[in-house]
Amino acid sequence: MFDNTFETHQTIGAETFSQKLSVISTFNGIGALSHALRLLSINTFKIICEIDKRANQTYYENNEFVPENHINDINELYENIEEGFQCDILVQTPPCQSFSIQGIREEFESENGNLFLTAINLQKKVNASIVIYENVKGLISHDKQSGLHTSLINSDYKNTIGHTLHTIELLLLEDNRYTYYWKTINACDQGFPQNRERIFIIGILKELDTGFSFPENIDLEFTVADILENEVDESFYYNNVANHLLVPVNQARRENRIHTYGKYEGMTFQSTSRVHYPYVAPCINTNNYAKFLVDGRVRTMTQEEAKKVHGFSEEFKFVGPKTVQNKQLGNTVSPGVYVRLLKSIFNALEVPNHTVANNIATNENKKIA
The missing domain is CATH 3.90.120.10 (DNA Methylase, subunit A, domain 2)
Structure with a gap:
């Protein structure tokens, strides 16, 4: 169903993806990102973080995995991972159902709010080439009663985003190693017959980014x-x-x-x-x-x-x-959407000597402290 045009991209080279990309996946669920990478014939070295036992069982059923590289709690992962740990992709899908934010840092009071804050702090602790966040579309308008804001990342949203996303943008932009992008993507606009709208936030190291664009809408592949x-x-x-x-x-x-x-x-x-x-x-x-x-x-x-x-x-x-x-089908990210998103990301990368290939070599046998 999917073409692999990115594999011949001049700045990446297909040989890069014949090796293992290093991936940290928090709130991993059943492993939609891992499955998308496998659909693209890309091998991965993974650290996963997921507390749901049933989701882990499904993940293990479909993936080769080193048990030592699985941690249940993101707080434990944050405490134990080495400062500056290198990875190619950091993907995080923290829950956002009960945000109640009044300030930039001190008001992440809910359990879910704290998880999102921990996810951003984890990003700042590691050296990832690419960061990906996914969440419900409602994140854009959440906590509008605390004030409307103009997006600092997406110029299409002027005085229309809620305080929650505004706070997240401020926290992300503190990590100025990256160029950030966000957009809502509907699965049915990416060829898959489901009205599933999700916000994707992408960060690409500035020295790697040649100009990322989200995948264009296409017709349905099937009904x-x-x-x-x-x-x-x-x-x-x-x-x-x-x-x-x-x-x-x-x-x-x-x-x-x-x-x-x-x-x-x-x-x-x-x-x-x-x-x-x-x-x-x-x-x-x-x-x-x-x-x-x-x-x-x-x-x-x-x-x-x-x-x-x-x-x-x-x-x-x-x-x-x-x-x-x-439950797993309702909570997962659609791997078909991930495939198209990853292809757009890979096609936007410039890979100097110190990034992807070296990250793979550095982390090949590395475990969490």
């Missing part, structure tokens, strides 16, 4: 209908079929009926309880509640179908019961 399974267990179906009627917006809403929402194939429908044509999926959540009309019946996607919508390969295996798999 949900293209990956639906033919034989699906009855547990995925809703039995009250009569309550799942397709009612166009120009018709009266009907009591006790679930109406569809969206505009596909020239027809427009609306509802707060939504049944979707299998075209573009709503954002996959941890409960797998999204309903689709398939061959006249309403059902949810299977875990295998949701996996493909995210851009995971056929070989990727989830561990645990369906409820656990749904």
